[in-house]
Structure formats: structure tokens, C-alpha cells
Amino acid sequence: MPARRLPSWVWVTGLTAGAVAAVVVLAVQADKGPHPTAARPSAPASAEATPKPTKSAAPAAVPDDSGTGRRVVYSLGQKRVWLVDASDAARRSFTVWPGTVSPDPGSYTISQRTEATTGSDGVQIENILYFAAKSGLSIAFSNAVDGASPPAVAAGKQTSGIRMGKDDGSALWTFGETGTTVVVVS
Template identity: 45%
Template sequence: MAGTSSAIVAGLTAAALATIGYLGHRAAVTVPAELRPPAPGTAAAVHKALRDRNHPAALPARSGTGERVVYALDDDRVWLVEESGEVRRTFGVSPSTVDPEPGTYRVTSRSGTVTGSDGVPVEHVVRFASVEGTAIGFSAAVDGSAPQLDPEELTGGIRETRADGAAMWRFAGIGRKVVVVR
């Protein structure tokens, strides 16, 4: 009798697992790919920033660990994050016309003062990426102005206020991790 009930339980378990597998497959087939969440472990899943809509300045979930700069493309916001995960500073930025892909980068170069690709004198330039020859980095206009973006002109300067630029300069030395999220 015990062998029979074990066989029944095993049969029911197998049937349940097969049904769950089939329904999962059907759901994946009938839901358009763009509406499905990213597969766990993929780059899209790792870098898709979940936002706390009640606290828009809150650090995005899945934005990495350790000491880092986090740049959210969709929110035009930056976070300077301590090793402990505590946010040292967060601020809005003016985006460039060229965006880096979501991912993890490192600060590759810095310049105290230069002329930006839009012809405006900038300071505290912290570069971390390049897209088809356009250098991408954070900077502050010396005159405090916001950029006048021409969508036809390829620029990589993500503009900060002078105070935020000074904070970025102190925080983001060569090699500092920069995590870009949507």
C-alpha cells in the first residue's frame, strides 16, 4: 500500500510540474518580448534600475555595490555612493546628446579646465566612456550655464552645477567605478 501512495504522489508531482512548465512556456510565447521583464542574470536585468516613485531621488535598485558614481539616463540624476552603500550626494544633471550604454565603467581621465565640445569653458571634467569617438563625462560650465543642446551636434558633456562638479571632482578619481542605468 505504501508503494502505491508513493507512486501516486510522484505521478501527481510530475503532472503538476509539467503543467507549470507548459503554462510558463505559453506565457512567454504570448507576451510580447518588450513587455516581458528581463531574464534574471542578463545585463538588462542587472542594469534595469527600479525606481522608488515616492522618492525619486532614492538610489536606484540594482545599481551596483561599493564606492561608485551612479548615473541614471532616464532621470538625468547622479548619485555619489560610499563603500557602505550610503549616498554621499545626489543631484540632477543636464544630459549630453550622446548617451553611454547602461553598464559599468571606470573613470579614465580628468581635466581641471578645458573647452567643452559645445565651445563652452568647463571645469572638473571626469570622463568615463566613449561612444563612436565622442568622449562621455561629467563637467560644469565655468559660467554656470546649462548647455544649449543641438540634437545634430554630438556632445558627451553631462553638465552639473559648479558645486556638484566640485563634489564629483573630489569623489571620482581615475579608476572610480561609474554605473550607468536606465
């Protein structure tokens, strides 16, 4: 009596079921192991590199030449922003990562607010507050959706976003309504 052969679909089904079972076993084992976390990219180590935004224990004093009243103050030299209330008290201060194109010192107003978009560097950003323009670029405060620092900028490329950490971006978004004064100092 000749041996009976199994149809090919039986072999394929058996092999597929075995492969799925092996993947499930490996996935369960992997889930029980350590979970690595991705490191955030750091700013480039150059003379132009900007320090990672941090909140200091004793915030730097609001610059004397920044006006009076409720306003956002941005210091080009300190790479720092202050949220100043109507009584001239700083409610929050934090460092930022400026773009390659900076606004000139002076007084501006927040002209437009955009909840989220993609930055010119390809990063998903949110809490965007536009307040100036220079060299054909709109200058705005924003933060990366994932809270990361901006990537290194390619040589010769111009960027005008002033980035900050996620919590600082949320605080500025709440504080900076359309029409809020932004004072830029040296």
C-alpha cells in the same frame, strides 16, 4: 594788432581733457545707480529639454540595479547622479543635463581627469571626468566654469558631455578619482 591764434595741439589737448572729465563724471554717476545682472540662458523648451539641475530635500533613492560599494551612479532616465560611499549610502545626489550621445548602461571606471578645457559647444568647462566612449566621442561629467546650463545644441550636432551645476561638479571632482567606478543605469 592782429589776434594771436592758439596752436592746434592746445585745442586738441583741451577737448581731450574735457572729454575725459565728462566720462569720469558719467562713470561715477553710473556706479551709484542700480547694477543689472545677466540672466542665465534657459534650456530649450522642447520635449527633449532637461530640467534645471536641483537638489531635492529628500534625494531620490539610489537605483537598486546600480551595484554595491563606492561608486558614481548615473541614471539615464532620471538624468540624475548619486555619489555613493563604501557603505552604499548616497552622500550626494543631483540632476544633470546630458549631451545628445549617452553611454550604454553598464559599469565603467573614470579613466582620465582634466581640470579645465573648452567643451565641444564652445563653453569653458571644468572638473572633467572621462569614463566612456560612444560614436567616436568621449563621454565625461563636467560643469561650466560660470555654472550656466549648456546652450541649445544645433540640430544634428552630437555632444557627449554630462553637465551639472558648479557645486555639484566640484563635489564630483573631489569624489571621482581615477579608477572610481561609474555605473550607468537606464
